[in-house]
Every structure is written in structure tokens, then in C-alpha cells.
Amino acid sequence: MTPRRPAGGAAGAETSSRxxxxxxxxxLFAQRGFSGVGLREVADAVGLGKSSLFHHFRxxxxxxxxxxxxxxxxxxxRVGPVRASALGPAEKLDRCIDALVDALAExxxxxxxxxxxxxxxxxxxxxxxxxxxxxxxxxxTLIQGIGSILREGIEQGVFRxxxxxxxxxxxxxATVYHFASGEFGEELIGSPLLSGDEVRGRxxxxxxxxxHGLGA
Amino acid sequence: MTPRRPAGGAAGAETSSRxxxxxxxxxLFAQRGFSGVGLREVADAVGLGKSSLFHHFRxxxxxxxxxxxxxxxxxxxRVGPVRASALGPAEKLDRCIDALVDALAExxxxxxxxxxxxxxxxxxxxxxxxxxxxxxxxxxTLIQGIGSILREGIEQGVFRxxxxxxxxxxxxxATVYHFASGEFGEELIGSPLLSGDEVRGRxxxxxxxxxHGLGA
DNA sequence: GTCTATACTACGATAGAC
DNA sequence: GTCTATCGTAGTATAGAC
Numbered sequence: 001m002t003p004r005r006p007a008g009g010a011a012g013a014e015t016s017s018r019x020x021x022x023x024x025x026x027x028l029f030a031q032r033g034f035s036g037v038g039l040r041e042v043a044d045a046v047g048l049g050k051s052s053l054f055h056h057f058r059x060x061x062x063x064x065x066x067x068x069x070x071x072x073x074x075x076x077x078r079v080g081p082v083r084a085s086a087l088g089p090a091e092k093l094d095r096c097i098d099a100l101v102d103a104l105a106e107x108x109x110x111x112x113x114x115x116x117x118x119x120x121x122x123x124x125x126x127x128x129x130x131x132x133x134x135x136x137x138x139x140x141t142l143i144q145g146i147g148s149i150l151r152e153g154i155e156q157g158v159f160r161x162x163x164x165x166x167x168x169x170x171x172x173x174a175t176v177y178h179f180a181s182g183e184f185g186e187e188l189i190g191s192p193l194l195s196g197d198e199v200r201g202r203x204x205x206x207x208x209x210x211x212h213g214l215g216a
Numbered sequence: 217m218t219p220r221r222p223a224g225g226a227a228g229a230e231t232s233s234r235x236x237x238x239x240x241x242x243x244l245f246a247q248r249g250f251s252g253v254g255l256r257e258v259a260d261a262v263g264l265g266k267s268s269l270f271h272h273f274r275x276x277x278x279x280x281x282x283x284x285x286x287x288x289x290x291x292x293x294r295v296g297p298v299r300a301s302a303l304g305p306a307e308k309l310d311r312c313i314d315a316l317v318d319a320l321a322e323x324x325x326x327x328x329x330x331x332x333x334x335x336x337x338x339x340x341x342x343x344x345x346x347x348x349x350x351x352x353x354x355x356x357t358l359i360q361g362i363g364s365i366l367r368e369g370i371e372q373g374v375f376r377x378x379x380x381x382x383x384x385x386x387x388x389x390a391t392v393y394h395f396a397s398g399e400f401g402e403e404l405i406g407s408p409l410l411s412g413d414e415v416r417g418r419x420x421x422x423x424x425x426x427x428h429g430l431g432a
Numbered sequence: 433g434t435c436t437a438t439a440c441t442a443c444g445a446t447a448g449a450c
Numbered sequence: 451g452t453c454t455a456t457c458g459t460a461g462t463a464t465a466g467a468c
Contacts, residue, residue, distance in 0.1 A: 017433080031337060035252035038461065051464085052434050060462065112335060119328060119396045121247060143404065160428070165405045166421040169397065173389030180335045181385065188359065189381045205382040212376070213429030233451080254443065267446080268452050276444065 018056045020046050026067045030109035034064050034122045061124055065131045071113045072138045078103040083145040089153030090211075096146060097175070097206050104179040105199045111179035118176065143168060159214045167214070174206060234272045236262050242283045246325035250280050250338050277340050281347045287329045288354045294319040299361040305369030309430075310423050312365060313391070317422070320395040321415045327395035334392065359384060375430045383430070390422060 015023075024045045028037045039060055043050040057063040078099040082092065104111040117135065124132055146168055153159035178185060178193070179202075185193050192198060231239075240261045244253040255276055259266040273279040294315040298308065320327040333351065340348055362384055369375035394401060394409070395418075401409050408414060 032339065033249050033251065033336070035249065036338070039463090040460075048433095049435055050462090051436080054463065055433060115335065115393075118400050119331065119393070119398055120249070121399065122252070123248065139400075160424075162424070163417065163421055166418065167425075168404060169394045169401060170390040170421070170425065172397075173391075173393030174386040175389075177331075177335070177389030177393045178385045181388075182335055182337065184334050184355075185385060188384060201379065202382065205379055205386070208376075208378070209383075209386065209425075209429040212431070213425040215428070255445090256442080264451095265453055266444090267454080270445065271451060 017046070017048065017052075021048075021053060021056055021063070022067055022070060025063055026070070026107075026109045026113065029064060029067055030112035030116075033116055033120070034060075061128045062131075064122075065124075065128060065135065068113060068117055068135055069131075071110050071117075072135060072142075074106065074110060075100065075103040075114070075142065076138065079142060079145065083148075088158070089149050089156060090158050092149050093146075093153065093210065093214075094207050096149060097171075097210070098203055100175050101179075101199060101203050101206070104175060105194050105202075108194060111176050112182070115176050115180040118172070143172075146171060153214070157216055160216050162214060171210075174209075178202060233262070233264065233268075237264075237269060237272055237279070238283055238286060241279055242286070242323075242325045242329065245280060245283055246328035246332075249332055249336070250276075255279075277344045278347075280338075281340075281344060281351065284329060284333055284351055285347075287326050287333075288351060288358075290322060290326060291316065291319040291330070291358065292354065295358060295361065299364075304374070305365050305372060306374050306427075308365050309362075309369065309426065312362060313387075313422050313426070314419055316391050317395075317415060317419050320391060321410050321418075324410060327392050328398070331392050331396040334388070359388075362387065369430070373432055376432050378430060387426075390425075394418060 021042065025037070025042050028042060028045070031037075039053055040050050042063075043053055046053075053063070057066065079096060082095045082099045085092065085095070087095065104114070117139070147164050150159065150162075150164045150167055154161050154164070181188075181193070189198065193202075237258065241253070241258050244258060244261070247253075255269055256266050258279075259269055262269075269279070273282065295312060298311045298315045301308065301311070303311065320330070333355070363380050366375065366378075366380045366383055370377050370380070397404075397409070405414065409418075
């Protein structure tokens with residue numbers, strides 16, 4: 001949607017093949033998962049031959065993990081600054097939800113890919129172990145950020161003494177699942193999940209529920 | 217886990233091949249999804265040749281949809297009676313959560329398969345359209361059951377006037393995702409998700425959050 | 433950087449013996 | 451009801467010309 005210039009390259013260059021592949025693969029992996037997508041389908045959608053993909057990515061697993069890495073980067077970009085801010089727990093949690101929801105709503109594939117990353121075990125080959133471990137570490141860091149906010153709030157008495165782990169699980173489900181629910185969610189809600197109004201509505205719902213639900 | 221006698225058959229019969237296949241396929245499909253599982257893997261795990269599966273199921277899609285149907289039946293069995301009961305909205309919602317959580321915690325594959333059914337679009341062939349439509353209808357019925365409880369509660373003033381659709385989405389995420397989160401969730405919670413203590417803990421967390429979060 | 437050609441494996445599904 | 455054998459296709463990945 002927002003093509004950028006290559007990092008230090010000359011002006012006038014279009015989106016690189018690499019980025020095109022990543023964009024297409026992201027949409028497809030989000031819809032049907034790692035095993036559900038063939039490289040031929042990716043290549044066709046990009047407008048390349050199947051073999052050309054291997055010039056840009058070592059393997060299908062490599063492509064998938066780079067897609068996942070981009071998704072995580074998008075979320076970190078939004079949530080990171082909130083975590084580093086000096087707000088109180090209640091306000092910080094609100095801003096954290098805003099940031100997470102914005103990140104998940106920014107592109108339709110984000111939530112589905114993250115959800116798949118959270119509950120699927122795709123049995124990746126051992127040579128990808130390092131990349132898999134790094135993705136897990138980044139997710140852990142995000143989770144622990146939310147955990148810190150909740151713990152701080154409980155210590156300060158602004159939140160009820162709830163289970164931090166259970167609350168995180170609820171929060172993940174309420175955000176990631178919602179924006180991953182696609183057609184099903186849209187039929188239930190009755191309007192596009194990613195429209196500006198709907199995104200605002202989701203934030204309001206979540207913040208109100210937590211305000212009443214966690215408030216001391 | 218609970219082998220039953222064949223419907224009208226003689227005593228002493230062990231679990232039928234058909235049920236063995238369904239059990240094995242359920243576990244595998246839950247872990248890796250429709251495309252991630254090969255029929256050879258299913259057959260090996262059951263102890264049959266690959267071709268023998270086609271004696272019991274017309275196709276892989278047929279097998280998958282029958283697995284999904286069993287999962288839905290398990291949930292309906294628990295949630296249905298609650299919906300039909302004559303309790304007030306607040307108590308009915310509590311019992312509904314108990315029933316749903318019990319159903320999801322009964323077998324480890326249930327939540328993952330349901331979650332996949334909710335957000336995945338597996339592009340099934342047109343000849344399976346009827347079976348797919350029936351599964352969607354059953355899910356819709358379950359959803360509408362919860363919707364009715366929420367609407368009734370709001371009308372009677374025992375719940376805040378929240379968005380019913382958003383609350384349902386939150387509830388699905390908080391229950392189905394939690395029990396589908398597998399290794400990730402267990403690491404976060406720190407103990408097996410399906411143990412008796414943990415299941416009770418999850419129910420308590422959810423009911424407390426909703427009690428405070430929805431209470432008028 | 434993209435292509436054609438190809439290797440090798442696995443897939444879902446069918447036919448037919450037993 | 452299970453088996454072996456086989457079909458046709460598609461999967462990931464590599465080699466090498468351009």
C-alpha cells in the first residue's frame with residue numbers, strides 16, 4: 001500500500017521483487033497457513049517463475065519466517081514506545097491496547113499470521129531453529145511488556161489482584177483473535193473489521209471491559 | 217478415552233477402525249491443520265495402509281469435516297442444555313462459560329480445531345459445500361445462544377449496555393484461543409492448561425472479569 | 433535476476449486381488 | 451476390510467542457459 005524507496009538506492013525505483021514476494025506471501029500464508037500455500041501460487045501472484053523465488057529466499061521456510069519477522073516488527077514498532085513511556089499502569093494499559101489494535105488493524109494479514117505463530121507448531125526443520133527461536137523471543141518480550149504493566153498496576157492497587165498470566169491470555173484472545181476472525185467476525189459484527197469506525201469501536205469495547213473488569 | 221460398544225453390534229468389540237481414524241486425524245489436524253497433515257501420516261498412526269482410509273471416508277475433506285463435526289457435537293452437548301435452562305441472564309452466562317470451558321478442556325484437540333474452523337478458510341471443493349454450510353450453521357447457533365443471553369441481560373439491566381457482537385468476539389477469543397494456545401499458553405501460565413486446577417482457574421478468571429466487566 | 437528443464441518426493445485417489 | 455500397485459499431479463529444490 002505504501003511503496004518505499006530502496007534504502008540507499010537511486011530514486012525512481014519501484015518496489016523490489018523481494019518486497020513484492022514478501023507482500024504476496026504474507027497474504028497467502030495468513031489465509032491458508034504454511035502448508036496450505038504452494039510456491040507456485042506465490043510465484044504466479046508476483047508474476048515470476050517458481051524458481052526465481054529461490055534467488056531471493058533460501059527455502060519456503062525461510063520465506064515464511066521472514067514474513068513472520070516483518071509482522072512482529074510492525075507490532076513492536078507500535079507497542080515498544082508505549083512500553084518505554086512513563087505513564088501510570090492504567091493509562092499505559094490503555095495506550096498499549098490502542099497500539100496493539102492499531103498494529104493488528106493496519107494490514108489484514110497481521111493478526112492471522114500472529115495467531116498462527118502463537119498456536120501452531122509447524123514442525124520446522126532444524127536448520128531454521130535459530131530463526132524460530134528469535135521469533136519466539138520477540139513474542140515473549142512483547143508479552144512480558146504487558147505483564148509488567150499488569151503487575152505494576154496490581155502492586156499500586158489500581159488493578160484488582162487478578163492472575164497476570166490469565167489476563168494476558170484473555171487480552172491476546174480478545175485482540176489477536178478478533179482481528180484474525182475474518183469473514184466470521186465481519187458477519188457477526190456486521191461491518192468490515194478494519195474500517196476506522198470499527199477499529200475505534202473495538203478499542204472502546206476492550207478498554208471499557210478492562211476498566212470495569214480490572215478496576216480495583 | 218472412553219471406548220463405546222458399536223451401536224447394535226455384538227459385545228466384546230474393540231474400538232472400530234473408523235473411530236480410531238477419527239481420533240488420530242483429530243489430533244493431527246488440530247496440530248497442523250488440514251493441509252499440514254498427509255493421509256499417509258494418519259494411516260501410519262492408525263496402523264493401516266493409506267488406501268484403507270478411503271474405505272471409511274470418501275476423501276480427505278470428508279474425513280476433516282467429520283472430525284470437525286464431532287468436535288462441534290461435543291460442544292453442543294455441553295452448551296445446549298444450559299441455553300435451554302430457565303436461569304437468569306447472569307447465572308446463565310456463568311453456566312455457559314463453565315460448559316464451554318469444560319467442552320474445550322475435555323480433549324486437547326477441541327479448541328484448536330474449533331479455532332481453525334473459525335478463522336481459517338480452507339478452500340474446500342464445491343462438493344463439500346453442504347457439509348461446510350452445516351458446520352457453519354451449527355457454529356452460528358452456538359454463537360446466537362450466547363448473544364441471546366447477553367441481550368436478555370442488557371434488557372433486564374443486569375449487564376451494562378455493551379456491544380453484544382464485540383462481547384461475543386471477546387468471549388470466543390478468551391475461551392477458544394486460551395485452550396488452543398498449547399505450549400505457548402502453558403509456558404505463560406506455568407502449568408498444564410487442561411489440568412483440573414487450571415481449568416477451574418480459567419473459569420474463575422473469566423467469570424470474575426465478566427462479572428466486573430459487564431455488571432451494571 | 434529471471435528463465436527452462438529437471439530431479440526427487442509426496443500427495444490424494446483408484447483398481448483390483450485377497 | 452485391508453492390502454499392493456499404480457495413476458496423475460503438485461510439492462520443494464537445484465542446475466545451468468541467458
